[in-house]
Amino acid sequence: MAHAPLSAADRKLLETTPPEALFAALKRVLFAKGLVAPEEIPAQIAQTERASPLIGAQIVARAWTDPAYRALLLAEPARAVEAFGVSLTGAPPLGVLENRPGQHHLIVCTLCSCYPRAVLGYPPFWYKSAAYRARAVRDPRGLLAEWGTVLPAGTEITVVDSTADYRWMVLPMRPSGTEGWDEARLSALVRVSDLIGMTVPEAPA
Amino acid sequence: MSRFRVGDKVRVREDWPEQRGPVHIRTPHYLRGRAGEIAALLGVFPNPEDLAFDRPAPRLPLYHVRFRPEALWPEPVSGETLLVEIFEPWLTPL
Numbered sequence: 001m002a003h004a005p006l007s008a009a010d011r012k013l014l015e016t017t018p019p020e021a022l023f024a025a026l027k028r029v030l031f032a033k034g035l036v037a038p039e040e041i042p043a044q045i046a047q048t049e050r051a052s053p054l055i056g057a058q059i060v061a062r063a064w065t066d067p068a069y070r071a072l073l074l075a076e077p078a079r080a081v082e083a084f085g086v087s088l089t090g091a092p093p094l095g096v097l098e099n100r101p102g103q104h105h106l107i108v109c110t111l112c113s114c115y116p117r118a119v120l121g122y123p124p125f126w127y128k129s130a131a132y133r134a135r136a137v138r139d140p141r142g143l144l145a146e147w148g149t150v151l152p153a154g155t156e157i158t159v160v161d162s163t164a165d166y167r168w169m170v171l172p173m174r175p176s177g178t179e180g181w182d183e184a185r186l187s188a189l190v191r192v193s194d195l196i197g198m199t200v201p202e203a204p205a
Numbered sequence: 206m207s208r209f210r211v212g213d214k215v216r217v218r219e220d221w222p223e224q225r226g227p228v229h230i231r232t233p234h235y236l237r238g239r240a241g242e243i244a245a246l247l248g249v250f251p252n253p254e255d256l257a258f259d260r261p262a263p264r265l266p267l268y269h270v271r272f273r274p275e276a277l278w279p280e281p282v283s284g285e286t287l288l289v290e291i292f293e294p295w296l297t298p299l
Contacts, residue, residue, distance in 0.1 A: 111233060137235065138278055139282065141284075141285065154284070157286075158287070159285065161233065161288070164267055164291075
């Protein structure tokens with residue numbers, strides 16, 4: 001059934017009804033139509049809240065220390081993230097973008113806020129802002145510079161606009177000065193902005 | 206079957222279905238009419254333009270298309286490219 005435009009009366013009702021009452025009404029309809037089972041809603045909320053950038057940081061630290069894991073992460077991300085208890089069953093496919101010398105990646109969703117929530121949790125507030133979404137595609141180098149991210153001369157920036165069915169995360173480069181560090185120490189270096197490509201991980205001076 | 210191969214030059218259709226009625230479209234405005242190159246075939250996915258309205262949604266090839274900034278903006282900065290997921294019906298051969 002196609003959406004019919006809302007009448008003025010319905011629009012007013014929508015705008016004046018408390019969100020909790022709207023949510024309750026929506027749930028009743030979804031359950032009555034058999035589209036969602038009651039237990040699926042808290043389960044989905046729990047899974048989304050369990051995911052956080054800490055999982056992404058652990059994935060990156062393992063990829064930095066284990067070449068076989070790195071290869072798996074780039075070739076079959078869905079299988080690789082299972083090592084950290086993340087199941088992508090029913091979730092959009094995940095793509096991992098490998099930063100290399102001379103090649104940096106920056107992720108944005110200009111249309112809305114597509115984000116690899118199964119792996120990284122809720123996006124940071126700025127990821128959803130109109131300013132970030134507009135500037136990431138038009139002036140990525142200027143945007144990065146404002147965050148203090150200055151890439152080596154000659155580095156190409158590939159901006160990945162996440163418009164459809166994939167969700168993307170960046171595999172940053174391991175910073176110099178971290179030789180011999182173990183996974184736990186490395187993962188503590190990785191911030192959410194590194195996994196989006198707004199910043200790059202750095203070892204403490 | 207997908208229509209395009211990696212390396213094919215393509216143009217995004219200069220079409221504005223938004224002006225003809227309610228739609229749900231995953232092709233950003235800033236790419237309409239712009240030329241790019243097929244970088245990868247990502248898979249086949251149900252057409253979001255139908256899914257959003259609960260219509261039967263055929264599975265369509267979804268490509269990663271690479272655009273050079275000079276094809277998009279009046280003040281391109283060198284050393285940048287853009288990769289965007291675009292469904293096959295939005296692409297024409299160049």
